[in-house]
Amino acid sequence: MNIRDLHDTHDDGQPPSADILAGEYVLGVLDAAQRADAQRRIASDPGFARLVNQWEERLAPLLESLGSQPVPAHLWPRIRTSLGWPAVGTAAPRIWQRTGFWQGMTALAAVVALVAVFNRQQLQPVLPPPTPVAVTPTTPATPAEPEQATKPVTPLLHDDGSPGWLASVDKAQGKVLMVPVPAAADAAGRAPELWLIPAGGKPRSLGLVSINRAHTVSVPDTLRDALVNGSVLAITLEPASGAPGGIPTGPIIAKGDIAAL
Structure with a gap:
């Protein structure tokens, strides 16, 4: 692989x-x-x-x-x-x-x-240190931009503690990158659906997710405020067309608390 x-x-x-x-x-x-x-x-x-x-x-x-x-x-x-x-x-x-x-x-x-x-960045060639030359600066040097921090990863675990998906939440962009640990399809033809569960709130569907390839899930503007510590990401098994009425009907097969943002 x-x-x-x-x-x-x-x-x-x-x-x-x-x-x-x-x-x-x-x-x-x-x-x-x-x-x-x-x-x-x-x-x-x-x-x-x-x-x-x-x-x-x-x-x-x-x-x-x-x-x-x-x-x-x-x-x-x-x-x-x-x-x-x-x-x-x-x-x-x-x-x-x-x-x-x-x-x-x-x-x-x-x-x-x-x-x-x-965090893909273009790599700069490694160059030997330049020979010092005495110069008189005419303008202050512009400070380098800080490197982009690695976004936290939330593991969505099965009941036995094994990882089913890894999620990286980008609240500013309203996106969640879902990376599955490749697994076999459900024998009954059901599909995994991602849910955002605010603390003390009801599950809100974020759509179906893949079991064999990484992809990005878009979060509606109305749910972005729930992408915070204390909320939970969960996966249930639902009909191939998604949970009817936006209400989970199948078992929870993986879940995890949103990591520190």
Whole structure:
């Protein structure tokens, strides 16, 4: 899987930005040839190496916070059989054989998609320091604009604590970026619908959401004031055309409190 497939961007045939490539390298989703190219770039490009280090520092705490869960004894033999691999003994599961590890990697890939959508910036070439030259300034220097802050991420969790969607709220623009952890469609043909629930208020529909690709949900002007701490984002399963009358009828399958704005 390539994390660039997780969000809606126009494919112009150009290679990914250095920042996205660094994130994919840290996640380990590059193929062998791409990974070898990235490793050579780390050794020769200090700017790219710095981006890789920043991604490692940014993502490591999230992976640790997800923890892990024991894997049922029957699960891995069945997976090995379906892949055509030989059976193995009952040795203790390795790190990549833990449910929490794969949940964590999927969630991290989604976070990369969020950052790529909201914080994509053009990278400036790394230049050697200029030779000092004595000059007399004629006008005061214009202060640099502060970097755009990363928007907070609200995980919408299933009952078992696993992430179903990640949401990034932009109250000023009245938009919510929804990044799903890819999942199978509902067997009964129902569709996931996003709801905004103000503290002490009734659920208000924000429309149907995808289960396999990131997209932006527009929030009506009348509901923007509810995009605050204390409100909840929730997902229910509704008819394919949406909840009748704007009232939730199906079960809540994921929810999360809006993160600090």
